[in-house]
Amino acid sequence: MLLIREGGVLTAVLSGELDEHSAASVRREIDSALDGGGAERLVFDLGGVTFMDSAGIGVLLGRYRKTAAAGGSMGIINARGGVDRLLRMSGVYTLCDKRRDER
Amino acid sequence: MNGLRTSFPAVSRNEALARGLAAQFLMLMDPTVEELSDVKTAVSEAVTNAVVHAYRGRKGEVSLEFSEADGELTVSVSDTGRGIEDVELARTPFYTTAPEAERTGLGFAVMEAFMDSVEVESAPGRGTRVIMKKRIGGNA
Numbered sequence: 001m002l003l004i005r006e007g008g009v010l011t012a013v014l015s016g017e018l019d020e021h022s023a024a025s026v027r028r029e030i031d032s033a034l035d036g037g038g039a040e041r042l043v044f045d046l047g048g049v050t051f052m053d054s055a056g057i058g059v060l061l062g063r064y065r066k067t068a069a070a071g072g073s074m075g076i077i078n079a080r081g082g083v084d085r086l087l088r089m090s091g092v093y094t095l096c097d098k099r100r101d102e103r
Numbered sequence: 104m105n106g107l108r109t110s111f112p113a114v115s116r117n118e119a120l121a122r123g124l125a126a127q128f129l130m131l132m133d134p135t136v137e138e139l140s141d142v143k144t145a146v147s148e149a150v151t152n153a154v155v156h157a158y159r160g161r162k163g164e165v166s167l168e169f170s171e172a173d174g175e176l177t178v179s180v181s182d183t184g185r186g187i188e189d190v191e192l193a194r195t196p197f198y199t200t201a202p203e204a205e206r207t208g209l210g211f212a213v214m215e216a217f218m219d220s221v222e223v224e225s226a227p228g229r230g231t232r233v234i235m236k237k238r239i240g241g242n243a
Contacts, residue, residue, distance in 0.1 A: 051144075
């Protein structure tokens with residue numbers, strides 16, 4: 001995973017498979033970046049994610065709660081195929097706001 | 104008719120193993136990309152449930168069976184773990200026994216969304232079997 005901080009925006013670029021097994025390390029890394037402070041917005045770039053199940057949804061929701069509790073917002077970009085369908089069916093997109101400069 | 108029966112320890116890294124086996128078996132049925140993704144996701148949810156809930160960190164086995172007949176895939180995922188007291192409640196979207204661990208309670212809902220049918224047999228203290236079916240090849 002790659003974490004990019006630009007101003008108040010923290011972008012987590014995920015790749016590979018996000019399941020219950022890989023969730024813990026992703027959660028830990030993002031949380032430690034969020035705990036560093038200064039992030040008003042958390043963006044998940046899921047373009048490189050080839051598989052995700054509900055454990056991945058748990059990771060996104062948990063980070064959303066953390067960000068929202070601090071007054072921040074969340075974005076999800078580039079989700080493809082089955083990952084995109086899972087996000088739609090679980091309603092996670094409704095927690096995001098879309099920004100024009102994010103692809 | 105074709106089939107595959109296997110079992111493996113209920114540890115989280117075997118969630119990927121189970122998905123890989125599902126993909127390998129399904130490839131013999133000439134699936135669409137979408138069907139492949141749906142089945143992998145449903146299998147991952149069922150196996151994750153067995154790993155996380157059935158044995159709660161204790162040692163145990165997950166049995167996985169695939170069979171094919173007349174273009175329909177049947178997947179069975181079973182464990183001999185603690186079982187589910189109230190299957191109907193467990194299947195309710197967002198219901199979870201482990202919210203502190205960021206469990207979403209969406210596992211069964213995802214299986215239901217991505218497969219044609221999901222059947223759950225469970226006995227407390229004896230284990231759980233999830234049987235999922237899906238017609239493959241868009242020729243339903």
